[in-house]
Amino acid sequence: MQIISASWLIICDKNNSVIKNGAIVYDEKIIDIDTLDSIKNKYPDIKIKYLKENSVIMPGLINSHVHMEFSSNTTSLKYGNFITWLNSVIKERENISLKSTSKLMSNKLNFMKQTGTTSIGAISSYSYDLQACKNSPINTVFFVEAIGSKADMIDTLFSDFKARLKEVQSYKSDSFIPAIAIHSPYSVHPFLIRECLNIAKKENLAVSSHFLESPEEYEWLHNNKGSFLTFFKNLFGQNKAISKPLEFLNQFKNIKNLSFTHCVEASKNDLKQIKDLNATVIHCPTSNRLLNNTKLNIKNLKNCDLNFSIGTDGLSSNNSLSMFDELRNALMIHDNINPNDLSNTLLKAATKNSAITLGLNKGELSHNKDADFICITLPNIVEDKSLLALNIILHTKYVDDTIIGGKNV
Ligand SMILES: [Zn+2]
Incomplete structure (x- = not known):
């Protein structure tokens, strides 16, 4: 004692x-x-x-949403518009993940510890960050991510997902907790979502997904239009979104620890549904700003009695993984709220609310x-x-x- x-x-x-x-x-x-x-x-x-x-x-501080696998990026990606950024990610992805070695990610985790982060929600696309996360003293909720919208690929994608999850689960400990991420409503086929969420329910795993991050995503999901149409046509020959926002949300019933990242384009109905699912919103203000996305309307969340937590997102859309840097940015971005009130809200968002988001007995x-x-x-x-x-x-x-x-x- x-x-x-x-x-x-x-x-x-x-x-x-x-x-x-x-x-x-x-x-x-x-x-x-x-x-x-x-x-x-x-x-x-x-x-x-x-x-x-x-x-x-x-x-x-609890960073509830970070992608460690993009840690080597500094100047390679294009900011200012979501689709331009996404195309640059696809182009540079291999290069960035090759350079994001375990050693580099361990250094970043060490920096996060020195800047006050004690737990993270790590979204892992390939498990390249597995060693660095499990060797760090920082508590990790490790989200194995599912992605893939093509129906004929689902069996392969699901087998690959299960194999990755199984490996991650073999390292489970008090400070390393396996979880499941669904990439987004536009990139994961409903059948794949259903199978992954069945595992989450059966094994009581936390679940997180990106949701309505950009105006382009809104236009695509609601109206099958806009620059996502060109993107999906060129890449997958697809001219219709695989899910509407509410259909997507409805799949997530009965998940104990559930969160949706960004939600800056979510309607009042979407937010109400997120509340009914007993989920939290994860706010990544710097990432939203750099991709020139909409600013999260904190007052709208409050009206729906929804809590939000804070994440830095990855270095693919941020220049720092310090939560204090993120909180300073949030303080400056939300210029319609009194700075004293906002600061109290933000400290709680980065501690108590982030702990609830990740299902941890921490944050207070x-x-x-x-x-x-x-x-x-x-x-x-x-x-x-x-x-x-x-x-x-x-x-x-x-x-x-x-x-x-x-x-x-
Ligand atoms: Zn993200």
């Missing part, structure tokens, strides 16, 4: 609670959390580790949650505690310590 004390504890609960001069008692899990005075009284015999002045302890400093937390130091005193969240987001580049499962990693 250990005790650590900081100037501020950011709980990340629904009330945005903060404890001034607080302390946490923990082993693998959080045992107790309270003011320093009260912890001293309750545990008089245990040595306390005191952090510096203006120190903050908060739950570790409270009794019995896993002891995954980060220690940071603010550059100066914060007098008004309602400004803490904003200052944490503005000023944190690297963390002082990253604790995962009670261990300083």
Whole structure:
């Protein structure tokens, strides 16, 4: 059992609670959390580790959507439009994944740890990121991704998917959790979706899918028109989308931990359906901005009583895998919400909500949650505690310590 004390504890609960001069008692899990005075009284015999002045302890950040396999990209892909980007991904994919070695991905994961990330939801297209993820101290929910829209290929694709999932499941541990990703409504055949989701239900695996990321996707799924039509005609001789948005969503009933990434073009009905499925929305603001997609309407989500979590997406559509960089971008992009309120929302989105998204017992400093937390130091005193969240987001580049499962990693 250990005790650590900081100037501020950011709980990340629904009330945005903060404890001034607080302390946490923990082993693998959080045992107790309270003011320093009260912890001293309750545990008089245990040595306390005191952090510096203006120190903050908060739950570790949870990056709920990242593609590690694209980690070598810096300047190869074309930003500014979704289809232009997609075509550049198809052209450069092999090159980028060849250069994204296990060593490079391990370095990126190490950077993520130093910048406060303690868990990730890794979307894996080929399992090239398997070694790096399972060797990292960061907890990984590893999403084996299914993709393929051609009916005559489904048997082969499904066999390949099952083989990959089986290998990933052989590494299952407390910190490495297999899960299933469906690439998107436009790229996965409904039969393949059905088979993969049957496995998810039977084995109680988390499921995630990209959903309505761009205006082009909206136009294709709703009206079979736009630049997706040219794309699908040229590539697969296809002139009709394989699913409508609501048909697609309806396939995901009875999945325990379900999430949809982006959703920036989702209608109110789509959002309502996502809510009815008890799913969460994953928001990747930098990726949306770089591909010149619509900004997620956070107020619309709130009206549907939908929570969102935060992901960086991959380096295929971002220049950083730091969650603090992502939070700063989100703070600047959503310029119609008061920055103090937004900062509280964002910290919770990146901790508590991301934990719910991935089905983890983490993301909040409270009794019995896993002891995954980060220690940071603010550059100066914060007098008004309602400004803490904003200052944490503005000023944190690297963390002082990253604790995962009670261990300083
Ligand atoms: Zn993605």
